[in-house]
Amino acid sequence: MGKIEGVRIQNFGPLRDIVMGKTLSNQKNAALNNVTVIIGPSGNGKSTLADAFGFLADCLELGVEAACDAKNRGGLMQIRSQGIADPVKFELYYRESSKTRPITYELEIDEDPMGRPYVKQERLRQRVEKRGWPLSFLFLQNGKGYAYEGKEGGADDSGRSVNGEKVEVELTDIRKLGIVTLGAMKQYERIERFLNFLKSWYLCYFSPDAARTLQTAAPQPYLNRTGSNINNVAQYMYRENKKEFMKVLKDIQTKLPGIEKIEPVKFENGQMMLKFWEQGFQNAFYSPKMS
Structure with a gap:
């Protein structure tokens, strides 16, 4: 399973230049752990950091202009840090497994003379050997550049090719990420694997209001982006492993002051909701009424 060991974000709102974990440009830093928690006061950039990852996911799905x-x-104009004319930049330091050499993905997004966002530069690098500077196996500037087929090979910073099959490429749409176009082709195996890793990201902007809405009866394994299908997820968990689900509810109950019991209730139409009993009240209430 792939893992991000570090990220650098520049000129994205209040994130003028931040580094988390180990990156190509910050090799002395320790790599991120499997679980990373961001803690800080309001207005400190936590939401912006989360949105930076959401922005990258939207760039994959929608293209940079729509994102x-x-x-x-x-x-x-609103995304870019105030008073900054430089491109918005991202650097992801990624490893497919503990046994593989790390890959660095670099992305720059800027405005063209008409004020439209486009992909100014995009690069994927990986070391050929255990030591040495990584070689670029994808490099695009304004939609033009090269990519390497297969599992090996690349070019150094001067453009000199080292092994592998180098292919000159030119994209028809510079508002789409090159990894999306080239990652759909089997001959660009490393690009395809990296693209699949990015597509596997799961992002949830949990919204309490959305979570209170009632959905149709359809068990679903994951929360959607707003959490509006939380009852569907509960239904899935209840169906797949009732014993473990009841343990989860009991644990949640201990974290909610005044709640004596939580019970799943399945209706005739197949829908399921959680029912809460609160101290001092005779009648229970359902999850849409929960804070």
Whole structure:
């Protein structure tokens, strides 16, 4: 299973230049652990950091121009740090497994003369040997550059090719990520694997209001982006492993002051909701009424 060992974000809102974990440009840092918790006061950039990952996911799915306008971001002008004219930059330091050499993904997004966001530069690097500077197996500037087929090979920073099959490429749409276009082709195996890793990201912007809405009866294994299907997820957990699900509910109960019992209730139409009993009240209430 792939893992991000570090990330660097530049010029993204209040994140003028932050580094978390180990990256190509910060090799002395320790790699991120399997679980990373971000803690800080309000207005310290926690939500912006989360949205930076959401922005990358939207760039994959929608393209950079639509991603800049999605989620009420207000376009690249509002996304970019105030007083900064440089591109928005991302650097992901990724490892497919503990036995593989790390891969660095670099992305720069800027505005063209008409004010439209586009992919200014995109690069994937990986070391050929255990030591030495990593070689680029994908490098695009303004949609033009090269990519390497197969599992090995790349070019150094001067453009000199080292092993592998180098292919000159030019994209027809510079508002789409090159990894999306080339990752769909089997001959670019390393690009395809990295693209699949990014597509496997799961992001949830949990919204309490959305979680109170009632959905149709359909067990679902994961929360959606807003958490509106929380009852569907409860239904799935109840169906797949009732004993473990009841243990989870009992644990949740201990974290909620005044709640004496939580019980799953399945209705005739197949829907399921959680029922809560609160101290001092005779009648229980259902999850849509829960804070």
